[in-house]
Every structure is written in C-alpha cells, then in structure tokens.
Amino acid sequence: MSIVDTPERRQLRELTRSFVTREVLPHLDDWERAGEVPRALHATAAKLGLLGIGFPESVGGSGGDLLDLITVTEEVIRSGGSSGLVAALFTHGIALPHMVAAAGARTGGSLGGRLGSTPSPGDDGLIDRYVRPTLAGTMIGALAITEPDGGSDVAGIRTTARRDGDHYVVNGSKTYITSGHRADFVTTAVCTGFSGSGELTLLVIDKGLPGFTVGRRLEKLGWHCSDTAELSFADVRVPVANRIGAENTGFLAIMQHFAAERLSLATQAYATAQRCVELAVRWCRDRETFGRPLASRQVVRHRLAEMHTRAEAARSYVHEVATRVAAGEPVVTEVAMAKNVAVAACDQVVDQALQLHGGFGYLRDAEVERHYRDARILGIGGGTTEIMNEIIAKGMGL
Ligand SMILES: Cc1cc2nc3c(=O)[nH]c(=O)nc-3n(C[C@H](O)[C@H](O)[C@H](O)COP(=O)(O)OP(=O)(O)OC[C@H]3O[C@@H](n4cnc5c(N)ncnc54)[C@H](O)[C@@H]3O)c2cc1C
Numbered sequence: 001m002s003i004v005d006t007p008e009r010r011q012l013r014e015l016t017r018s019f020v021t022r023e024v025l026p027h028l029d030d031w032e033r034a035g036e037v038p039r040a041l042h043a044t045a046a047k048l049g050l051l052g053i054g055f056p057e058s059v060g061g062s063g064g065d066l067l068d069l070i071t072v073t074e075e076v077i078r079s080g081g082s083s084g085l086v087a088a089l090f091t092h093g094i095a096l097p098h099m100v101a102a103a104g105a106r107t108g109g110s111l112g113g114r115l116g117s118t119p120s121p122g123d124d125g126l127i128d129r130y131v132r133p134t135l136a137g138t139m140i141g142a143l144a145i146t147e148p149d150g151g152s153d154v155a156g157i158r159t160t161a162r163r164d165g166d167h168y169v170v171n172g173s174k175t176y177i178t179s180g181h182r183a184d185f186v187t188t189a190v191c192t193g194f195s196g197s198g199e200l201t202l203l204v205i206d207k208g209l210p211g212f213t214v215g216r217r218l219e220k221l222g223w224h225c226s227d228t229a230e231l232s233f234a235d236v237r238v239p240v241a242n243r244i245g246a247e248n249t250g251f252l253a254i255m256q257h258f259a260a261e262r263l264s265l266a267t268q269a270y271a272t273a274q275r276c277v278e279l280a281v282r283w284c285r286d287r288e289t290f291g292r293p294l295a296s297r298q299v300v301r302h303r304l305a306e307m308h309t310r311a312e313a314a315r316s317y318v319h320e321v322a323t324r325v326a327a328g329e330p331v332v333t334e335v336a337m338a339k340n341v342a343v344a345a346c347d348q349v350v351d352q353a354l355q356l357h358g359g360f361g362y363l364r365d366a367e368v369e370r371h372y373r374d375a376r377i378l379g380i381g382g383g384t385t386e387i388m389n390e391i392i393a394k395g396m397g398l
Helices: 007-024 028-034 039-047 066-078 083-089 097-106 123-135 250-286 298-326 332-356 358-362 367-379 385-395
Strands: 141-144 160-164 167-178 185-191 200-206 212-217 228-239
Touching: 007 039, 007 066, 028 083, 039 083, 066 083, 066 250, 066 298, 083 250, 083 367, 097 123, 097 250, 141 167, 160 185, 167 185, 167 200, 185 228, 185 250, 200 228, 200 250, 250 298, 250 332, 250 367, 298 332, 332 358, 332 367, 332 385, 358 367
Parallel strands: 141 185
Antiparallel strands: 160 167, 167 228, 185 200, 212 228
16 A cells, blocks of 8 residues: 555545546547637636645635645546646646745744745735636736746746836746646746846736737647647736736745656656556556466566556555645655656656557557657656756756
8 A cells, every 4th residue: 555545545546536537528629629628627627626736725725735746636637637637737836836935924824834034915816807717717827937038947038027117027938838828927037136146936817918929839759639839928027916926036936946846757757657558458468468467478578567566556656745734844865766766767668658559559549659659748847857857867966
C-alpha cells in the first residue's frame, strides 16, 4: 500500500475515475482534434469538488493537501485521461496559488502565505474576483512566465511594468502559455525594475484589456487538447489592485510555487508510465505472434517487469518527496530529483510500450501513441531536466 493511500484518498480516486470515465473518455479524441477542452468540463469538475482539491475552503476550495492533488492527477491519467488533459483542466493549479498565499500573508498566514510582510491592498479582492470563480469552474486562469527570449532564466524576464498612478503600464510578450487562449485572466510575471534586473512582480491581467493581444494558437507535438498561446502586451494598463503581494516579491513567489508544479509534472510522468505498462501488459497478453501470446516469451515478460519496476520506483520516490513537501520541509533538491527520476522512467516506459504494440502503437487509434507524444513535454515544462540538474548540483555543493 502506498504511503498516500488512506480511505479518504481511495474515495477521491473513485470519484476521479468515475468523472474521467463518464465526462472525459467519450470526448477526449474530439477535444484532441479541437485543440482544447470545453469550459463546461471545468464546471462539472468543480461541482464534484475536483477543481478545488488542494485549495482551502476559505477561498472556495475543497480542502486537502498536495498528496490529495497528486492522487487526483495520478488517477486522471491511470483512468485513461492524459497529461494534456491535466494541463488544460488544472491550469488553475499554477495560476492561483500565488494569490492564495499572498492573501494568507495578509491574514496572518492562515492560508499558507509566506510572501513577505507588505502584501498588496488588492490581495483579498483577488480571492473574490479570481480564485473563487475559477475554483467554481466559471473562470479560467493561466500563468505566464516564459518569454520568447527564454524560459529557463526566470530572473531575465523582460516584460516591464511601469507604475503610473493607480495602474501599472505593461509592455512585453509571453509564449507557450497553457490555456492562454481560453483564459479569462493571466497571472503574469513582470519586471518592476529595469528590464532584465530580476526585480519581478506578479500581476493578474484580464483578457480584453486594451493592448492585451492573444496571438495564434501554437501547434504542438503533444498535449493537443491543451491550448497554448502567445500573449503580447502593448501599454496595457493594469490596476495596482491586481498586484499579487508586495512589489518585487514575484521571483520568490514563483520559486516557492515551483515545488508543487514540478511534483505535479513528476506525477504526470510516473502515472503516464504506469498507464503505459497496463496498456502494454494487456496488449502482450492478447497479441499472438508465431502461434503464442507475446507475454509468453521471457524476453517480453522481462521487459514488462523492468517497465513496471521503473514506474513503481518513480512513484514511490515522488510520493516520498511530496510527503516531505506537504510537511513543510525545504526539499528543493529532492523535488528536482523527483521530477528527473519520474521523467526518465516515463520516457523509457512510453518508448518501450509503443515498441511492444508494433505498428499499431504508431497509429492515432492507439492510446499509447498519445502518451508517447504527450510525455515529451514533461522534461521541458516547469523547469527542464538540465535546470533540475543545475539545482541538484547546487544541492550537492558543486
Ligand atoms: C506545451 C508547453 C506548455 C507550457 N506552458 C507554460 C505555461 O503555462 N506558462 C509558462 O510560463 N511557460 C510555459 N511553458 C514554457 C516552459 O516552461 C519552457 O519552455 C521551459 O521552461 C524552457 O524554457 P525555454 O523553452 O525558453 O528554453 P531555454 O531556456 O531557451 O532552454 C533551451 C535548452 O537549453 C537548456 N539550458 C538552458 N539553460 C541552461 C544551462 N544554464 N545549462 C544547461 N542547459 C541549459 C534547457 O534545458 C533547454 O534544453 C510551456 C512550454 C510548452 C512547450
């Protein structure tokens, strides 16, 4: 039994599985072709309490912690969903936490905030205007950090915000933004010092403000049901009330919330691996070559055994690190290692699962084909494998 298995989490797993079976699986192929998931899906997931997992009830969430969130993420994929679906439906998991934490700082930390002692006067308002409606499934949010000039170097952000009375005037552009087409608002990292100075602030920018343009829908190798956008800002006037926390606390806020995002991506990686093991086992039992099922051949059984071992080892390690994060331990290095371990396991397992499916594995009709394409982003998003290695090397004192 896993360390995260409790009777409550088994119920959560059941709820997630029935949601995916009823509301997702009949439509997922259509959404992959359409390039996005419908808004109605957010409302349905919200009604079941799934969107609010990991957010306190005081801000409209369903309660629960990081391990509950991991349980939901894992089960979405193991029930036949995909990491692309997780990215599209749970984008709020990266768009909202900074707001919740900042409001917590204002109210004495009761919401888990640690963003400094001079929060923005707007922080409480952000909860009502953005957090509650998003967790209720009536708004969609996105997080915009990456810019055309680079994503790994967060401190090098060049989108600027110049204070002008009660507003900031924002200029610059962002790219590869998940749910950027559908989003009603974008939690945006801007530079409030001179461009590239690393003095970052987070602003919530409403879709539709003059000068805010959502560019073309980016076409991708995988994550087809998740819309990805370029955004540009030309003299966009954003009210100061839309600032999250104090000015120049953005870099710290982004780094603090990377742990949850990286563990989510690690979960998507090992869960994709687990799902692909299941698909491969089923296939190898049914498929006969030279008069015998594939699974009867020792070389195939050993390959499946190794795939299963990799997926389970990654799962155990991610759970261990997530448990330590949930307990408040500062385990930045371990989070980076967990992401890399899970992504490496996923890369190997999806490749071998597709190979075992033969020609069918290469067809759009095969679920394993989607996982193979979807998996490639997991070592890029939320900090690349190389950037994780940099963090690990620093943790080793190198
Ligand atoms: C489908 C998709 C969805 C995304 N969603 C979002 C989103 O919602 N919000 C958002 O803000 N961003 C998002 N991203 C962006 C993603 O986080 C970045 O692509 C990622 O952080 C890498 O940044 P980059 O693409 O600019 O690569 P670069 O930073 O230009 O890096 C290029 C290569 O160089 C390597 N590299 C960089 N620096 C070093 C170094 N010091 N040492 C060794 N190697 C190095 C990198 O590992 C990488 O292999 C998304 C990307 C994709 C593809």
